[in-house]
Amino acid sequence: MKRFTLTIPALLVYVIQLAAQHNYWQQEVNYTIRVKLDDTKHSLKGNISMDYTNHSPDTLHYIWFHIWPNAYKNDKTAFSDQQLQNDNTRFYFSGDEEKGYINQLDFKVDGEPAATTDHPQHIDILKLVLNTPLAPGKTIQISTPFHVKLPANFSRSGHEGNSYQVTQWYPKPAVYDKDGWHAMPYVDQGEFYSEFGKFDVTIEVPANYVVAATGNLQQANEKEWLKGRRQYTWKPVTTKEKNRYGQVKTIKQLYPASSPAYKTLRYTQDNVHDFAWFADKRFRVAMDSCRLASGRVIETAVYYLPEYENKWVPALQYTKNAVRFYSDAVGEYPYDQVSVVQGPMGFGGGMEYPTITLITPQFYGSQLDRVIAHEVGHNWFYGILGSNERAYPWLDEGVNSYYEKAYMQYYYPGNKAEADLYNAIVETKAVTKTDQPIHTASEDFSGVNYSLIAYEKTASWLKEVETVMGTTAFNQAMQQYFKNWQFKHPQPEDFRNSIQRFAPDTIVSTFDLLDKKGLLPQQQKRKGLAFITPFSKNKFTRADGTRAKTTITLLPAIGINSYDKFMIGAAVTNAFLPPNPFEFFAAPMYATGSKRFTGIGYAQYSLYPEKTFYKIRVRLNAASFSMDDYIDADNRKTIMGFTKLAPELLLVLKEKNANSPFYKYIQFKSFFIKEQDLHFYRDTVISNNDDTTISTKYRKVDNNTTLLQLKLGIENNRKLYPYQANLVIEQGKNFVRAAFTGNYFLNYPWGGGLRTRLFAGKFFYTGDKTFAKQAATDRYHLNMTGANGYEDYTYSDYFIGRNGSNNFQGWTTQQIMVRDGGFKVRTDLLSNKIGRSDDWLSSLNFSSTLFKSQWIPIRLFADIGTYSGGWKKEAETDKFLYNAGLQLSFLKETINIYFPLLYSSVYKDYILSTSNTTSKLTRFLKTVSFSIDVSNFSLRKINRNLLF
Known part of the structure; x- marks a missing residue:
């Protein structure tokens, strides 16, 4: 075990941290909600009452509220704009019947009507004006009825037929912390930041629905009914639906018998900052208990559709493994239950909520295990440690991805192919300077960088932190961080202070990397040369486990045209991910028709100045093939060929915004082409008897041409228009x-x-x-x-x-x-x-x-x-x-x-x-x-x- 010594700088950090925590405060919101599902109108009708306690040192005159169902109201919301920015037009072109909204709000504060004002920009945010200012330490009761029309499932919340995903569905106060109000519109890329409190939620649904929700189900008879859902009798039902254009589609699904009766379910949960629930008549349920290292037992449940039963049989064990792994690595799971729900296709893989997570059905085997581990892990990094995911996605997604990778390495040692591929792409973004710093807000990331940087690069960065600190000290730091900040809103400085308490002084420079682009130190340690052939076992790393600086790939090459016929040869290239500044590709081939060597290739050198130009590339293209033939009167065939050399200078202009769809370039190119042609001439022959014979003959000649080309181009590669x-x-x-x-x-x-x-x-x-x-x-x-x-x-x-x-x-x-x-x-x-x-x-x-x-x-x-x-x-x-x-x-x-x-x-x-x-x-x-x-x-x- 590595011995740990508390240095003087670390002691100062600890003292500062204690002082910061002593002055720390956060608001408290305790909810009582009653809601009813109308599965014919796909809507919710309910009432919400909340006790809002002001623990801040400030007197509040208003409270910002998130009314996020309005994000789906029209195509002029932040959600709609971001969908288009990320190349998704589905919501933009959706019909009115597919959109959603929240209305019938009528706020009261301590029983008295209270006015609201619209947000100047976003229709899914409103301001509740307090009749009486809320002083520090005081509590008010806020209540309102509400009605929600659930949208089609474009993002996280909505419905697909009679399968309901009810998330971000009730009026919710924005967070007020030391930095002020965090009123934010709903978006798909970028998640949440909400106040902790207690939830007491009563849900009315048709009696034949299965409901999975945050918290503890209070009806014992419903729990027993759920446990028997694996033996439920199903019958096929065929339904027809019309879309906005009048097109009819037939849907075949397995539904239990319909029931006009309603049932009432009550869920309670303390120390959470959100509540989500899911309802489907088709759900089957697998339940079991899970004993943690401390001896405490929690309930685990998996809800899935019957047609996926074979693939989802192991899901319950995966869930238990994830809870135990994170509890041992970070800190014990504090709630009494955890649930995994199979949702509809196409919303991005998985989505987490306190004590419950939603997973798309396309995963199985180790991939299903990985997604469940990641989403269950969010109970720690998002659920219990409630950081601001919108502003600091790395503090949630990235840290959680680190533990997901540790989980996969523990259960699937040696399975590195996917990790190597992601690392190669992350390094490519860094080398080409199209990456962004880890410390970037969700909405400022490009769609690709959000996944690669916030998740993958952050996980690699945290591995760097572990390497610098040592595993023992790192584990101690993370466990203490969890202990000190559970059920709170830790900021990046809180995370840094927690780590530095256990870290050597050299960790400071590692944290500085959060604000920088480029390769991490461990990514810069690529060395040597690696060869890849079709028989290579590992296509991304060297035999000793390190990434090669230069990779030479050798592959077969084939080609065909009318003159050369079938061509075969070999292609050799060092083009790989991440790219080297100098790259080449050569594919020499032998042509079976023309009986000559043909081929194509290039050599190029690329720079990424990151100033006026994103990229400067100097390139030489070369090609040589046959391009014509001639058959004379004696049926003799002559084949002509060409050779091309084309030097090129490409200048790609840099865009200020990483999300920009523009690609602007200037290209200078020269073509030096040698073409073979036939020169016909007459040949006069005088014989011994003075007879004169004139014949037409021909020979190959070379024609050389030069062409200079300037190309100015602009592309707007947005998804819409x-x-x-x-x-x-x-x-x-x-x-x-x-x-x-x-x-x-x-x-x-x-x-x-x-x-x-x-x-x-x-x-x-x-x-x-x-x-x-x-x-x-x-x-x-x-x-x-x-x-x-x-x-x-x-x-x-x-x-x-x-x-x-x-x-x-x-x-x-x-x-x-x-x-x-x-x-x-x-x-x-x-x-x-x-x-x-x-x-x-x-x-x-x-x-x-x-x-x-x-x-x-x-x-x-x-x-x-x-x-x-x-x-x-x-x-x-x-x-x-x-x-x-x-x-x-x-x-x-x-x-x-x-x-x-x-x-x-x-x-x-x-x-x-x-x-x-x-x-x-x-x-x-x-x-x-x-x-x-x-x-x-x-x-x-x-x-x-x-x-x-």
């Missing part, structure tokens, strides 16, 4: 090409939406315009139709048969690249394609989902455009061209298949004139086009926070 815009200016030999592309997405309330694209381009000749220049710059001209492989002059997209249109090689000729005008009808067989311009061109493109389900990939597309050629006097086409049809989209619209159904007459004439068949089906299939949109793919399509 996102948009992107970029301006690309390119300079090549004899020309400058300018193109603006803007994209806007209009969300539909029922899901999906309308994607709108605007393109405007201008082509300039440098010097005089000549026929020679026109011919030489043909592939760079603006084009109404999406570019084909030949017109992908930067070789930025993947084409199966890049130049198949030159010799009409089957279905591969139907691939396009959505660029410029973006039309889907092709006219590649014309020497001068319809809609091509070496002057100017503009178009509008639309793509709309047709079904609510995102799993149905059918879209409706329509394009309209105009170009310089259509406005000439001798023009043979209309000024405005159009096409429309159906589209199949896959992988976030990376792969698209287009079926044109309507188009301008000039396209119809082209199709008829170039078709050599009378079959309408064959002719229609020839109009089909498809795209593989590699160049526009970004991880930000999946998650806007994935900047790295």
Whole structure:
């Protein structure tokens, strides 16, 4: 055992702590609530009475109240705003019947009517004006009736059918402490801060409902009824519900027989700061007793749905294990019961309340054990130690996550894969400087950082504290912290003082890390080199358990196109999480068709200055593949290839707000491309008899081109109405090409939406315009139709048969690249394609989902455009061209298949004139086009926070 010596600085800290605790005070609120559930209107009707005692040294003239059901009243609340900020549009587009509110409030203070005033900003906060100021040490009684319409379960409170989650449901005074009032709106990211007291709650529900609630159930007969719920007889019931759009959905559930009678249940609990309850006719119940180390016995219960019984059988034992573990590690559980309830899907995994927690049903096995341990553990860090979770989430979520990890290590030693993955992502955020300090308020965190920093990094930081202190001293400090501050509101300084009493002087610098971004000391100890292959057992750590500074990954690489055919090789990269400043990727392959070596790769160096620019990246891209072939009269095939080198400088501007959905960038790029072509020439041969033979021969030649590109871009990757815009200016030999592309997405309330694209381009000749220049710059001209492989002059997209249109090689000729005008009808067989311009061109493109389900990939597309050629006097086409049809989209619209159904007459004439068949089906299939949109793919399509 490590010997502990109380140093002079530690003694001073202890004296200061004692003085602080001596002056400590907190308000007290004791509640009596009676409420009735109406399961046809999904509403609550009740009365609340509370004794509010002012233990502060201040005289109070008013009391702020949280009336949080109003957070669901409309789409102008802090909750609604945060949902959109975190990319969730479900509540924003919900109908009135799905929303919720609280009303029929009529406050009285000591029996006399009292006035209320609205909060200037938030409809889920109000001010109760006291008729007589409340002096220090005095108590008043506050009462009011209330009615709550429960919302659909968007967040923590509400209902899903006749399954009820009743949380944050009654008028509750805001906390008043040494820092003043803490009146805060309800939000989903960021939790609670409430006054401790006693609860006496009476709940009336239909007699066939099972209720799980905070506190002690007072009806012994109800307890006996609950114990028999595992043998309850169920019958299937089919119900139909309409949503706001009139769509009918059929729901099959297992319900017990209905009962018109009501039953009354009473729950009491001391020393808690909240009360939650849950009701469902389907619940089965498992109950048992749990003996703690002291010999005290508490009751444990698990409420679950019958269809999940097999997966939830161990849940009761998991609950008992968690209570015992936290009691031994932190301090004994002070209440007489603890309950775990299975809730609806989709509210975030788990949610804690005093003596009871709600868990989503998708977990099982060790993952269910982990979530139960974490949520039960919140009885200590949130329930008993009632810190301000909204302002200091780390003090609750992070400290609790530390003990959750200790729990998992105790019961599942060696199971580190998930922890390693989380650590890698946390370190990635730190290395790329997109992290935030641990000491950040809940609402100021980005959605990703809230989970990664408040939970994961804090847990790692607390492990750092343990390492510096030693395990024995750390455990003593945490247990004393719990003992001194249970049923109180500890602040960060209280936690720090408690730890420093048992810590060496060096712990000061460890606490300073709470206010800093970046890697923790233990995360900086990565060293050495690690190799990963498909056969590697551990993909995140070295054999000795430490993380490697550089990881080299070796994987097989394959590829395919019309000319190289099947390609096989190996890919080697050091790209990993967290990223190194210098990264490379190389995938050399051997092509079975062209019998040559092909491949792709890059090397880059990235800086994160954290000033004007979030990121500066210098990169060199390289690629070499075959791109065309030629078969001569003797049936000899010659395959041509290309090689590309593309140096790049990327500047990404820094956003002031970590929650910003914007991504703004400047990109300078050069393309140095060598393409093989065929040079045909005549060879004259004179024989001995003076006969002269002239034959046509050919040989490969290299054409070298250089293109300079400047790209300015802005993206607003918010979930609701996102948009992107970029301006690309390119300079090549004899020309400058300018193109603006803007994209806007209009969300539909029922899901999906309308994607709108605007393109405007201008082509300039440098010097005089000549026929020679026109011919030489043909592939760079603006084009109404999406570019084909030949017109992908930067070789930025993947084409199966890049130049198949030159010799009409089957279905591969139907691939396009959505660029410029973006039309889907092709006219590649014309020497001068319809809609091509070496002057100017503009178009509008639309793509709309047709079904609510995102799993149905059918879209409706329509394009309209105009170009310089259509406005000439001798023009043979209309000024405005159009096409429309159906589209199949896959992988976030990376792969698209287009079926044109309507188009301008000039396209119809082209199709008829170039078709050599009378079959309408064959002719229609020839109009089909498809795209593989590699160049526009970004991880930000999946998650806007994935900047790295």
